[in-house]
Amino acid sequence: MKKISRRQFLGMTTKAGAATVFAGIFAPSASSMLGLGGVAEAATKKIKPFTFAVLTDAHLYDIADHKFDHILEKAVSDVNSIKPRPDFVLYAGDLGQSGKKDELIKGKKILDKLKMPYKIIPGEHDYYLDMGQAWRGLFGDEHWSFNHNGVHFIGMNSILVPDFWTLKGLTPKERMGMMEELECHNCGAWGVGEKQLDWLARDVRNVSPDTPVIIMTHSPLWDYYPRWNFQTYDAPQIRETLRKFDKVIAIHGHVHQVVYNEIDNIRSCGLLSTSWPWPYPPVELEYSHIKQRRADPGDFEDGLGGHDIALNADFDAIVHWREFSDLLPDNIKKGLKV
Amino acid sequence: MKKVRNMSFAAVTSVIVVSGALIITSMAQAKPPRSETQIAQERAALMTAVAKGDDLWHSAKLGNNGLACANCHPDGSATNVHTWPKFQTNLGKVGTLREMINWCIAVPMQGRILEYDSEEMIAMEAYATFTHRGVAIAPAKDEQHGAVPVKSGPGYPRH
Ligand SMILES: [Fe+2]
Ligand SMILES: [Fe+2]
Numbered sequence: 001m002k003k004i005s006r007r008q009f010l011g012m013t014t015k016a017g018a019a020t021v022f023a024g025i026f027a028p029s030a031s032s033m034l035g036l037g038g039v040a041e042a043a044t045k046k047i048k049p050f051t052f053a054v055l056t057d058a059h060l061y062d063i064a065d066h067k068f069d070h071i072l073e074k075a076v077s078d079v080n081s082i083k084p085r086p087d088f089v090l091y092a093g094d095l096g097q098s099g100k101k102d103e104l105i106k107g108k109k110i111l112d113k114l115k116m117p118y119k120i121i122p123g124e125h126d127y128y129l130d131m132g133q134a135w136r137g138l139f140g141d142e143h144w145s146f147n148h149n150g151v152h153f154i155g156m157n158s159i160l161v162p163d164f165w166t167l168k169g170l171t172p173k174e175r176m177g178m179m180e181e182l183e184c185h186n187c188g189a190w191g192v193g194e195k196q197l198d199w200l201a202r203d204v205r206n207v208s209p210d211t212p213v214i215i216m217t218h219s220p221l222w223d224y225y226p227r228w229n230f231q232t233y234d235a236p237q238i239r240e241t242l243r244k245f246d247k248v249i250a251i252h253g254h255v256h257q258v259v260y261n262e263i264d265n266i267r268s269c270g271l272l273s274t275s276w277p278w279p280y281p282p283v284e285l286e287y288s289h290i291k292q293r294r295a296d297p298g299d300f301e302d303g304l305g306g307h308d309i310a311l312n313a314d315f316d317a318i319v320h321w322r323e324f325s326d327l328l329p330d331n332i333k334k335g336l337k338v
Numbered sequence: 339m340k341k342v343r344n345m346s347f348a349a350v351t352s353v354i355v356v357s358g359a360l361i362i363t364s365m366a367q368a369k370p371p372r373s374e375t376q377i378a379q380e381r382a383a384l385m386t387a388v389a390k391g392d393d394l395w396h397s398a399k400l401g402n403n404g405l406a407c408a409n410c411h412p413d414g415s416a417t418n419v420h421t422w423p424k425f426q427t428n429l430g431k432v433g434t435l436r437e438m439i440n441w442c443i444a445v446p447m448q449g450r451i452l453e454y455d456s457e458e459m460i461a462m463e464a465y466a467t468f469t470h471r472g473v474a475i476a477p478a479k480d481e482q483h484g485a486v487p488v489k490s491g492p493g494y495p496r497h
Contacts, residue, residue, distance in 0.1 A: 183413045
């Protein structure tokens with residue numbers, strides 16, 4: 001993947017409004033890519049089996065040689081070592097910590113070491129210093145879709161909150177500082193907002209119901225723990241729009257932990273970070289056996305890692321949390337069938 | 339126990355040392371009950387400490403690598419304040435919550451530890467404990483505990 005083609009790849013996301021096809025520039029090799037026929041293939045329920053990888057929540061600081069830099073580097077080499085090689089990588093947000101351009105530039109430099117192309121969405125930590133300006137300059141659109149081997153992939157920015165800063169006269173730095181707190185007292189619940197809801201409706205309008213769909217957002221599409229924004233306030237509308245599909249797999253960052261839920265036709269998986277694990281919030285989980293064990297705070301890699309997701313022809317997915325240390329219970333050590 | 343000597347115990351009428359252990363007994367006192375105002379003032383003093391602890395908890399200034407306590411412990415969760423003192427592997431001994439706070443400052447946050455009886459340390463402990471109000475004391479219980487859920491805000495008035 002030459003630099004120029006990656007830039008094109010990142011730049012040409014949602015310009016067309018509806019499902020964009022990336023054949024040629026998207027795939028590492030033309031043969032691994034059947035995207036041109038994506039929707040039509042899906043109508044006959046055929047996926048050409050493939051694997052993709054997911055990374056998220058690096059929270060890079062604008063501090064040289066920071067420990068989180070090394071953990072992201074490690075996750076990138078881990079993904080590069082996966083065999084067979086993942087066709088591409090998705091990144092689910094919070095690449096930086098305080099929304100600084102230098103954090104995002106550092107993150108992009110590390111992600112560019114991936115041997116396959118990647119697609120990325122913003123998290124709140126990337127965004128609220130300059131309202132996503134630096135992020136968009138580096139990575140392009142905040143929402144996008146593409147077809148790959150018969151699967152329709154969607155990425156959306158789920159961290160948009162109503163303006164809480166103007167009336168209070170907050171500086172961008174103060175606004176970012178508040179958003180950096182998980183339990184922010186003033187920030188309110190976030191979501192994708194009207195514009196992206198409209199976009200989503202248009203995007204899937206002509207996609208047939210038996211098409212396998214995978215959607216990535218920074219936050220979960222269900223009410224896990226709204227106090228920590230382990231939620232997306234307009235997730236009910238998103239779920240309604242996606243209700244016509246036989247099966248949807250949703251993946252999300254932000255929670256920094258293994259968590260699983262099913263709601264309507266959606267199977268939802270929370271992802272490991274490469275920075276620190278969040279504790280499980282004080283709520284009952286329906287799938288409480290799909291959890292990681294508590295981490296040792298003295299081991300800076302405990303509870304962290306990346307992911308690979310393997311899809312077979314019938315859209316059975318094996319979601320594999322690639323935890324650096326051994327904190328997964330036996331039932332999901334080798335992956336979870338989703 | 340050398341600090342005890344410097345403290346003033348208004349209600350304490352006798353201090354007896356029995357085989358090395360310090361036992362404080364309180365006898366019937368003629369003092370009137372504390373007034374509403376007094377109780378409110380004492381409560382406000384605690385909440386000031388909790389609020390100060392909240393600010394410190396969320397401040398990167400205690401560490402040297404950008405991290406704050408709240409990075410890993412939002413709402414004071416996973417501090418398990420109700421389980422201390424206990425044997426803690428990272429401390430390598432039976433230790434206290436304050437020792438663990440200092441360990442977190444020194445190791446994951448690469449910062450300078452606080453004096454154990456400093457205003458800052460007491461404020462941090464006050465914050466962590468307040469977020470677990472009502473949770474039953476359970477020495478060494480090996481289960482991570484979330485903070486007491488509150489709908490919005492910190493669960494107490496901020497000034
Ligand atoms: Fe995050
Ligand atoms: Fe986040």
